[in-house]
Amino acid sequence: MNDSIYYSQIGGDICTCYPVHSFNITGDVITSEEPYVSVPNKALDSRCEWCFTSSNLKKCSACQVVWYCGRTCQKSDWNLHRLECQLYSKLDKDRRKSLTPSVRLMVKVYLRRKLQNAKIIPSTVTDNHNLVEALMANLVNLILQWPEISIKETAENFSKLACNAHTICDSELIPLGTGLFPVISIINHSCLPNAVLVFEGRLAVVRAVQHIPKGTEVICRVFG
Numbered sequence: 001m002n003d004s005i006y007y008s009q010i011g012g013d014i015c016t017c018y019p020v021h022s023f024n025i026t027g028d029v030i031t032s033e034e035p036y037v038s039v040p041n042k043a044l045d046s047r048c049e050w051c052f053t054s055s056n057l058k059k060c061s062a063c064q065v066v067w068y069c070g071r072t073c074q075k076s077d078w079n080l081h082r083l084e085c086q087l088y089s090k091l092d093k094d095r096r097k098s099l100t101p102s103v104r105l106m107v108k109v110y111l112r113r114k115l116q117n118a119k120i121i122p123s124t125v126t127d128n129h130n131l132v133e134a135l136m137a138n139l140v141n142l143i144l145q146w147p148e149i150s151i152k153e154t155a156e157n158f159s160k161l162a163c164n165a166h167t168i169c170d171s172e173l174i175p176l177g178t179g180l181f182p183v184i185s186i187i188n189h190s191c192l193p194n195a196v197l198v199f200e201g202r203l204a205v206v207r208a209v210q211h212i213p214k215g216t217e218v219i220c221r222v223f224g
């Protein structure tokens with residue numbers, strides 16, 4: 001899972017998170033995590049699918065849905081976008097307009113699991129956590145008319161997804177996108193935190209804001 005933190009469980013649910021050693025210095029990195037999946041916000045400006053910048057963008061010519069700032073970001077996203085692109089390329093203009101960031105996030109969760117099951121991208125222990133099961137498949141199916149997804153999934157899954165999605169912000173707290181962070185989602189929140197969640201590009205970083213002795217629960221303040 002993660003070397004610097006461990007979790008306690010009640011009834012099979014992971015509920016609290018502790019550091020394996022003390023953090024003495026404010027600003028120490030307790031843990032960090034790349035998003036399991038992420039999507040840029042649908043605002044006035046388009047943003048790069050991978051790094052969320054709004055400069056030098058080019059649209060994917062096949063699907064006309066996603067933008068990239070260059071080859072590096074396009075390459076980093078290719079494993080997943082290859083499948084997403086095939087799906088979106090088949091949609092007519094109206095259906096393409098229904099692809100809100102939340103719908104795209106769910107499509108990406110589904111596709112990422114598919115790639116992991118096919119062993120095209122590696123799984124980690126946390127990837128199998130229940131959070132990642134949070135697919136609101138009926139909505140995806142409704143919009144994409146995509147028979148591959150079963151309609152059995154319920155609103156409970158949607159609320160799980162909504163609760164565990166984090167807004168990815170820049171250093172001035174301007175929202176850039178939304179991401180799922182299965183490990184970081186486990187950390188409890190409070191207005192009296194001993195840690196803070198900040199974003200460094202697409203990486204979510206939890207830093208100590210005070211001395212945290214070994215065995216003390218990490219409680220986070222989240223911006224965004």
Ligand SMILES: [Zn+2]
Nearest residue numbers: 048051069073
């Ligand atoms: Zn980029």
Ligand SMILES: [Zn+2]
Nearest residue numbers: 060062063085
């Ligand atoms: Zn595409």
